């Protein structure tokens with residue numbers, strides 16, 4: 001794989017940039033692999049990459065029904081943070097944060113990870129009590145977190161309107177949190193996995209899961225049957241559809257979640273602001289667009305559009321908090337299909353079918369977990385048992401009742 005550096009940039013500039021290699025190959029599927037990963041989103045690609053790099057398993061195919069990174073990975077608002085409430089979730093997201101901090105070097109790809117801080121606003125006394133509780137829990141877990149006063153918020157974002165219908169009483173702030181470039185994350189993992197021998201097969205929808213005597217035998221795809229000893233389903237909003245092909249009913253609901261971006265502006269927004277109460281979140285991309293996120297549509301569905309009332313409520317909330325943006329025009333709007341679990345936490349681990357693993361239920365907040373999710377999933381698949389960090393996220397918690405309720409920290413209403 002060609003190494004990216006200032007020197008390779010200069011060398012290629014001298015040859016009119018005609019010497020760059022393709023990022024990844026476009027192989028046809030072989031008849032058999034040791035592992036097939038279903039879904040070439042960030043999580044699936046990260047799983048394949050860590051399988052190859054950390055566990056030495058390179059006989060891997062990632063099969064994707066569309067184009068790689070075209071699912072939620074490329075549709076999300078890219079907020080990365082690790083300030084969850086419960087120990088299990090905090091440890092998992094914090095592992096991810098640590099991987100983010102070295103990711104560009106590890107995969108030799110600029111994922112534009114920008115640690116500009118994330119604020120979660122509190123609008124009521126109960127919001128502030130919850131914020132204080134979470135900040136304390138974060139600190140006990142070694143995660144950076146602080147409580148900001150309204151004056152401290154205003155010092156960071158001077159044009160925020162603190163006197164909204166639900167006045168801003170304070171915020172939690174994680175300064176190591178921030179944003180990253182979503183498609184670069186998918187492309188970077190894809191390129192690094194491909195270089196280690198992983199076959200990434202696009203336009204290859206999985207339409208069935210082969211099983212014999214309670215064990216997986218491979219996947220049936222639009223390009224034919226691919227045999228595999230192990231199959232990892234990492235398909236976000238379509239996870240329950242694929243699990244059903246193996247006779248497994250997942251406790252998930254798939255909802256549209258939408259986002260929108262404005263016309264590009266000069267740099268004005270130095271951090272990320274999220275408000276759960278009036279429900280909107282906003283940051284500014286390096287390109288200058290305001291990146292705005294909404295809540296999920298109340299109904300379930302697979303249409304990647306979302307409904308109009310949600311756009312209206314979201315923009316009302318943004319304009320109320322930031323009247324300065326009232327005349328900014330919105331350029332684009334879209335939705336992704338998020339897989340919402342009953343406790344707002346992911347499901348990562350083994351299934352009742354031997355050799356079949358799942359990684360889903362990230363709902364509205366899985367982008368931040370991309371590296372950590374791939375890390376623990378690769379371990380789970382390679383070792384046929386969960387990593388210590390995902391043990392608590394097993395499917396059977398919905399039978400045992402050992403739920404990890406992160407609705408309060410999820411920051412996007414479910």
Ligand SMILES: Cc1cc2nc3c(=O)[nH]c(=O)nc-3n(C[C@H](O)[C@H](O)[C@H](O)COP(=O)(O)OP(=O)(O)OC[C@H]3O[C@@H](n4cnc5c(N)ncnc54)[C@H](O)[C@@H]3O)c2cc1C
Pocket residue numbers: 038039040041042043044063064065066067068069070071072073074075076077078079080204205206207234235236237238242257258259293334335336337338362363364365366367368369
């Ligand atoms: C609008 C929006 C805003 C969000 N904002 C944030 C945020 O700010 N921060 C955050 O942390 N998270 C956020 N999220 C959530 C985050 O995007 C997801 O949790 C995360 O990207 C999931 O990654 P993934 O790789 O599992 O899924 P995806 O990127 O969706 O990948 C799954 C892949 O599986 C493929 N697939 C599906 N069915 C099949 C099949 N039958 N055969 C083969 N392939 C199949 C799909 O085509 C897709 O490419 C947001 C989501 C949305 C929609």
